[in-house]
Amino acid sequence: MNSILDDKRYLKFVERYSGDLPRFAVEVLGADMLSVQQLELLTHVQVSRSRVSVASGHSTGKTFSISAIVLWHLICFPNSITLITANDLAQIKNTVFKEIATRVERIARSNYAWIYPHIEVLASSMVRIKGHEKNWFVASKTAQAKNANKIAGFHARWLMIIADEASSIADEVFKTLYGALSEEHNRMLMTSQPTRNAGEFWRTHNEISINQNGDWIPLVFSSFDSPWASDEFLRQAYSEYDDDERAVRLLGVFPQDSSKVMMSLADANSMYSRGRIIKDDEPYGWVLLADIASGEGLRDKSACIIARVIGYGNIGDDARRAEIVVIPILTNTIRSNVFADYLTEAADSYPGITYVVDAGGLGVNVCQDLEDKNVLCHRVWWGAPCFKTESKKRYLNLRAQAMHQAARAAKEGRLSVLCTEYQRVMLSQSSRIPKAFADSGKIKVPPKGSCEWEGLASPDLWDAVCFAFLENVQYIVSENDYANSVKNSVFKVF
Numbered sequence: 384m385n386s387i388l389d390d391k392r393y394l395k396f397v398e399r400y401s402g403d404l405p406r407f408a409v410e411v412l413g414a415d416m417l418s419v420q421q422l423e424l425l426t427h428v429q430v431s432r433s434r435v436s437v438a439s440g441h442s443t444g445k446t447f448s449i450s451a452i453v454l455w456h457l458i459c460f461p462n463s464i465t466l467i468t469a470n471d472l473a474q475i476k477n478t479v480f481k482e483i484a485t486r487v488e489r490i491a492r493s494n495y496a497w498i499y500p501h502i503e504v505l506a507s508s509m510v511r512i513k514g515h516e517k518n519w520f521v522a523s524k525t526a527q528a529k530n531a532n533k534i535a536g537f538h539a540r541w542l543m544i545i546a547d548e549a550s551s552i553a554d555e556v557f558k559t560l561y562g563a564l565s566e567e568h569n570r571m572l573m574t575s576q577p578t579r580n581a582g583e584f585w586r587t588h589n590e591i592s593i594n595q596n597g598d599w600i601p602l603v604f605s606s607f608d609s610p611w612a613s614d615e616f617l618r619q620a621y622s623e624y625d626d627d628e629r630a631v632r633l634l635g636v637f638p639q640d641s642s643k644v645m646m647s648l649a650d651a652n653s654m655y656s657r658g659r660i661i662k663d664d665e666p667y668g669w670v671l672l673a674d675i676a677s678g679e680g681l682r683d684k685s686a687c688i689i690a691r692v693i694g695y696g697n698i699g700d701d702a703r704r705a706e707i708v709v710i711p712i713l714t715n716t717i718r719s720n721v722f723a724d725y726l727t728e729a730a731d732s733y734p735g736i737t738y739v740v741d742a743g744g745l746g747v748n749v750c751q752d753l754e755d756k757n758v759l760c761h762r763v764w765w766g767a768p769c770f771k772t773e774s775k776k777r778y779l780n781l782r783a784q785a786m787h788q789a790a791r792a793a794k795e796g797r798l799s800v801l802c803t804e805y806q807r808v809m810l811s812q813s814s815r816i817p818k819a820f821a822d823s824g825k826i827k828v829p830p831k832g833s834c835e836w837e838g839l840a841s842p843d844l845w846d847a848v849c850f851a852f853l854e855n856v857q858y859i860v861s862e863n864d865y866a867n868s869v870k871n872s873v874f875k876v877f
Contacts, residue, residue, distance in 0.1 A: 386514045387501040388461060396495070401459040404429040408451040411458075411495055412486045418611070420604045421448050427600050428452055433570045434598045436549070436587035438577040440606035440633040442616065445574055449545060450482040452572065453521055456543045457510060458498060460568075462519045463541035468526040468560070469548050472508065475523060479547070480508045483521075528553035542569040549573035549584040551821070557583040577630075577637040578820030585637060606633040622698050625791055628777075632824050643835070645790035648814040654793050654800045660704050667693040668858030669736040672850040673726055674843045675746035676715055683840075685722060686847040687712035687729055689736075692858050697788060705792065705851045707800040713808070713844055719745040723752035735859035739763060739850045761857075763850055770855050779827035781853060786816055787826050788852040789845075798848075805844060812842035 387393055400407040404425040408414045417425070421444050427435045439445050449467075456465050469475050484504050491499040504510050511520035518539070526546065537544075544560050546552055564571060575584050591597030606612040606620075620633060630636040661667050670690050676683035688710050694703040711729040726749070730736045742750050742762035753760045765782040769775045778784040792798040793813070800809065817835035821827040829835040850856065 384500060384513065387498070387512060390497065392497060396498070397459050400455065402429065404452065404455050407455045407459070408447075411490060411493065412451055412454065413489045413493065414447065414451070416610075418444055418609055420444070420602075420608060424448050424602060424604075425451065427602070428570065428572055429455075431568045431570075433572075433600070434587075435571075435600045435602065436573040436584065436592075437575070437602045437604060438584075438588060438635045438637070439574060439604040440576070440609075440612075440631075440635045441620070442606050442612035443604040443609040443635075444611050445604070446478045446482050449479050449547070449572075449574065450486055452543070452545070453479070453483055453510070454486060456541070456570075457512070457519075457521055458502070460541035462515065462539065463543070464518070464537055464539040465521040465543040465545070466537050466563075467521065467523045467545045467547065468552070468556070469523075469546065470526055470551050471548065472523055472525050475547060476508045480504075480510075480523070483510060526552045526556045528555040537563045538565060540566050540568055542566065544569075544571045546571070546573045546575075546584075548575050550575040550578045550582060552582075552584070554583050576632060576820070576824035577635060578824055580637050588637070603635045605635050623773075625787075625794075627818075628824075628826070631820060638820070643817060643819075644814065645786055645816040645818050646793055646814060648810065650790070650794050651810045651814040653796070654707075654798055654809075654813075655803075655806065657796055657799050659706065659801070660797065660799045661691050661693050661706050665693055666860040667691045668860050669730075669733040670851055670856070670858055671726060671730045671733075671736050671738045671740075672847040673712075673722075673738070673740045673749070674847040674850075675719055675722060675741045675744070675749050676841075676843065684713055684715045684843045685717055685719075686710070686843045687726060688844075688847045689729065689733060690848075690851055692851050692856075695857075697791075702795075702797055703788070703792065703852055704797040705799070705848075707798075707802065707848060709802050710804045710844070713805050719749055720752075722749045723756065723758075726753065727756060727758065734861055737761060737856070737858045739853070739856055741765070741846070741850075761855075763853065765846075774854055777825060779821045779825045782849075783826045783828050785849040785853045786828055786845075787818070788854075789849040790816070792852060808844050809848075812839070812845040813848070815839045816842060816845065 405417055405422055408417060424437060427433055453465055456463055467475060487502050487504055501513050503513050508523040509520060573584055573587060587599040588601040592599045592601040627638045631638055670692050672688040674686045676685045689708050691706045691708060694701045696702045712725060717725055738753055738758055738760045740746060740750050740760055742764055750760050750762050767781050769778050769781055769784050774784050817829050819827050819829050831841060
């Protein structure tokens with residue numbers, strides 16, 4: 384097969400489309416329409432030596448836009464190199480490269496079908512022009528600081544670098560990428576949800592944007608301005624998200640400083656002032672919530688909480704409510720090998736109570752001991768992924784899901800503490816839980832001991848409270864009303 388450069392039609396094709404990326408997207412790739420946001424992006428990218436950074440909410444047509452840019456740069460510029468990089472290449476393969484393959488097949492059915500035989504799409508997330516495989520291609524590389532040297536060495540007259548989910552990419556990687564942009568027509572595009580107020584992606588919208596006499600054109604794409612985001616999706620997302628999530632995931636706006644913690648001290652104090660939030664005649668259930676430590680005098684403590692719970696949702700009438708009735712145990716003196724006995728004694732007065740127990744570390748032994756006593760025990764694995772599809776998209780793991788939902792319940796008046804034992808500990812822990820956004824905008828709780836915790840020790844008591852808001856924790860509706868007889872009782876205080 385002859386080179387695409389030998390086809391007389393190719394020169395006219397380049398003349399028509401190399402300077403008109405939006406036209407390429409419509410006429411060559413078959414886009415039915417371009418949104419105002421997509422048109423703005425493509426128009427800025429097509430300029431020689433462009434530097435464009437897009438902070439985007441959900442459903443703004445980003446995947447098609449990137450695929451259009453990739454194929455435009457590949458086909459319209461001979462011997463061009465396009466590098467796509469991200470922390471999570473699996474996500475890129477499942478979205479952008481899937482869309483690229485779809486659009487290449489569309490070219491085969493278009494008026495430009497003569498181009499199709501010259502394009503080779505590989506399973507390894509690489510696209511290249513046949514006959515020019517070594518110097519005319521699209522490649523993908525993982526963007527990790529420890530492997531930054533692996534993305535060095537890409538140089539060409541026509542070079543395009545695309546950094547997806549750029550907010551999560553380390554600054555060391557960007558230093559390497561910038562080093563490749565050494566020739567006149569080199570372009571670079573960053574796209575991401577604006578998940579943190581630091582890093583190179585943040586700088587492109589602030590310190591080094593054209594608004595600060597820098598090189599970067601900062602674009603902000605709101606889901607509310609996108610024809611691809613349905614009214615139903617927007618209503619549902621807006622009702623479920625908190626203010627920080629709405630900013631990052633819908634408005635494409637960087638989070639505020641207040642988003643560094645799950646909730647404020649004022650919100651934590653409100654848990655102690657609202658009193659009963661579950662009526663005696665409502666179909667609530669009892670839960671025992673237990674976080675397990677070693678019991679050898681270390682900093683970590685074991686906590687046991689008895690609570691009423693009702694509801695299974697996150698919003699609306701069925702949103703989960705919880706009343707912390709009593710905290711019988713908060714100690715580092717009970718060894719884990721006898722802890723199950725203390726838990727069953729604490730739960731003895733509560734009909735149909737459900738045990739929700741930390742199964743990490745020594746906690747798994749406590750769970751086994753409880754099960755040997757024929758106790759139905761819900762094991763908690765903090766680091767496990769969420770079960771519900773929507774939660775998987777929203778949270779890094781169950782820890783983030785439970786802690787975020789507990790904080791939200793406190794803010795919305797759905798979490799009440801009816802006892803005063805360990806109030807100072809509860810307030811200190813619950814108001815200092817750090818919150819951050821991981822790749823793709825998922826909420827996460829930073830690792831314990833990281834700088835975000837600001838010296839806070841393991842929040843054992845608040846961990847136990849949050850167990851009540853785990854998405855898959857169920858309860859048995861209580862048949863008898865023990866509310867008046869037990870709400871002020873204390874089993875044993877250590």
